């Protein structure tokens with residue numbers, strides 16, 4: 001059997017491919033977007049998990065849109081208007097896939113910032129969309145480039161990660177948020193606002209969602225991977241009911257529904273009296289780790305390497321002098337530290353800025369120090 005044409009051009013996820021190497025004994029991984037496993041809120045979920053054994057009704061087939069009480073919780077928490085609703089998905093990654101399958105025909109144009117979240121590149125690639133990239137500045141997308149794309153009249157959606165972007169860590173300013181929302185309304189482009197890192201802000205004040213300025217022109221993807229655990233595989237898409245209904249239809253044919261027992265556990269967790277405390281602890285831990293990594297880099301990096309400060313999320317984007325970033329990532333893993341080369345975050349044929357993505361949430365502080373020593377050795381070796 002031949003592989004479908006749509007799949008032939010998709011690059012496998014570099015990060016998933018190197019996961020085995022990155023997890024090998026002795027290797028410190030700054031590669032994955034892994035939250036700190038020891039901070040999983042197991043204690044807050046323990047009672048709920050224990051109770052599953054006496055709640056057999058949760059193990060019956062459920063509704064495709066999601067577990068009713070969880071949907072009610074979202075309605076209230078997100079203060080959804082009467083004409084808005086939610087669909088729970090198997091990780092926000094599935095939400096993205098549902099959106100692409102429900103709303104894109106081959107050749108339709110999707111705009112994204114470059115570099116881009118790899119999982120989104122894969123989804124839009126599989127949907128055979130025409131992906132057009134615009135550059136990212138320190139405070140969000142290049143607005144001139146964005147408007148020029150929108151003005152062609154061909155753009156169906158703009159996919160964005162405005163809070164602590166993956167891979168760059170950039171968080172959009174308020175002015176950029178307002179302008180992007182205005183442009184989406186003006187040109188009739190749907191904003192796909194993907195916010196898995198939004199709750200991981202450890203510095204400064206939260207910015208409003210971009211979609212709060214263009215509620216009827218947006219679909220919002222939220223993930224519970226970073227604030228609960230990735231293994232429960234739960235996310236949610238919210239937006240106008242007339243746009244959520246097609247997603248539910250696609251999900252019916254995809255997996256019928258996401259795990260109901262896990263949705264019930266998630267609801268118990270989100271409503272737990274100590275959940276906010278858990279989030280505070282997590283933010284404080286990630287802040288400390290970020291400061292450690294940043295300080296180590298500042299002390300040890302060779303000339304020509306630089307990075308911007310981040311106020312949250314999971315990543316530092318380390319810009320490098322001209323070099324082959326795959327070669328550097330290989331030299332790094334040979335030296336027992338895993339990083340992700342910038343090339344994997346760009347589409348083929350695009351200008352690739354030499355950089356590596358460094359995760360600071362999974363390794364402990366002492367490991368971060370050793371990781372930087374190893375990385376600097378690999379950088380010096382690669383740059384000659």
Ligand SMILES: Cc1ncc(COP(=O)(O)O)c(C=O)c1O
Nearest residue numbers: 033091092093117166223225235
């Ligand atoms: C920007 C972005 N969107 C979506 C996802 C997928 O998250 P989930 O685990 O909810 O599927 C990730 C995962 O790292 C991500 O970085």
